Amino acid sequence: MQRVAWRIFLVGLLLSAAATGQSQSADSLGDIARANHAKLQAEQATGVPPKVITNQDLPSAPPGVPESLDPMTTVSGVKKSVDRNSEQRLVAEQRVGAQWRARIQDQEARVADLQWRIDHLNESMHAVIGTAQYDTPVNRYQSIQLERMAYLQQTLDQQKRKLALMQDTARHAGMGQ
Numbered sequence: 001m002q003r004v005a006w007r008i009f010l011v012g013l014l015l016s017a018a019a020t021g022q023s024q025s026a027d028s029l030g031d032i033a034r035a036n037h038a039k040l041q042a043e044q045a046t047g048v049p050p051k052v053i054t055n056q057d058l059p060s061a062p063p064g065v066p067e068s069l070d071p072m073t074t075v076s077g078v079k080k081s082v083d084r085n086s087e088q089r090l091v092a093e094q095r096v097g098a099q100w101r102a103r104i105q106d107q108e109a110r111v112a113d114l115q116w117r118i119d120h121l122n123e124s125m126h127a128v129i130g131t132a133q134y135d136t137p138v139n140r141y142q143s144i145q146l147e148r149m150a151y152l153q154q155t156l157d158q159q160k161r162k163l164a165l166m167q168d169t170a171r172h173a174g175m176g177q
Contacts, residue, residue: 093174100170107163114156121149 125145 096173100166100173104163104166104170107159107166111156111159111163114152114159118149118152118156121145121152125149 125142
């Protein structure tokens with residue numbers, strides 16, 4: 001009983017010390033507002049207005065992007081440099097394909113990791129209580145492990161569905177996954 005009273009006293013003492021220190025070190029909201037108002041008045045007194053950037057100040061095209069110097073054909077409206085466009089398109093498709101492959105490989109790694117965790121958990125449960133699927137848990141730890149395994153299995157199923165969806169989307173986009 002005396003221990004509890006001492007603990008409560010110490011916690012109260014610590015909290016009051018923290019509150020006192022905070023109130024002494026922090027400025028009040030009124031002080032901050034007055035300082036901000038004084039700063040604004042000093043800026044206005046100098047006569048130098050702050051710089052405002054509008055849409056007219058911005059360039060219409062980003063710098064470093066040269067406009068094409070090749071004229072358009074009058075009949076078809078297609079640029080004469082078809083080889084350069086096809087090369088750019090091919091590079092873009094390869095980049096997109098590499099991104100799809102990377103995302104799919106990452107998802108496959110997630111699925112493999114979840115499967116390994118489930119197998120590892122199942123082996124540890126099997127060593128203690130037989131098989132985790134058919135035997136009932138013996139103690140609280142084992143019931144928690146069974147709940148964890150069920151959650152991991154549910155997550156694994158979701159990740160497998162996501163992987164299948166990614167593969168189908170990549171196939172429809174022509175990536176050949």
